[in-house]
Amino acid sequence: MNFHLSGSLKIYWGENSFHFGLPAFKTEGELTAKIFNEIIDEIKNEFKVATIKAEENKTSFIDFLKENELHPTPSGRNKYSWVARCPYGRRNHFMMVSTKENTFGCGYCKKQGGQKELEQLLNITL
Numbered sequence: 001m002n003f004h005l006s007g008s009l010k011i012y013w014g015e016n017s018f019h020f021g022l023p024a025f026k027t028e029g030e031l032t033a034k035i036f037n038e039i040i041d042e043i044k045n046e047f048k049v050a051t052i053k054a055e056e057n058k059t060s061f062i063d064f065l066k067e068n069e070l071h072p073t074p075s076g077r078n079k080y081s082w083v084a085r086c087p088y089g090r091r092n093h094f095m096m097v098s099t100k101e102n103t104f105g106c107g108y109c110k111k112q113g114g115q116k117e118l119e120q121l122l123n124i125t126l
C-alpha cells in the first residue's frame, strides 16, 4: 500500500466517521491489519487532540447551549467544531456548532444562525 492511498483512506474514514463511525477490519488483502490499525489510530488521535483543543477554546455560546440542555459535545473535527442537539423540528438529531464565530447550522432543518436565533426559538417554544 502506498502512502498516498493510506492518506486518502484516513481522510475518507475520518470525514465519514461522524455519520457512520469508524470502519471495522474484515479480511486482509492489499490493506493489511497493521496498516489499517495505524490509520484508525491516527484518526482517533487527531479526534482526541481536536476534542481537547475544542474544550480549551470553549466560548460562552457553548455554555448557553449547555444551559438550554442542547448537550454540546466537541465533534473531534477541529478546535472550533462542536455538535449539539438541534432544537428545530421534532426528530432527534444533531446540528453543527462552530465556536469560531459562535454559529450553528443544521443541514436537516436548513436552519443556521447564532445565539440570538436560538434565544428567539427557545422563548417561543417555552
Ligand SMILES: [Zn+2]
Pocket (backbone or CB within 6 Å): 086, 087, 088, 089, 093, 094, 095, 106, 107, 108, 109, 110
Ligand atoms: Zn435540525
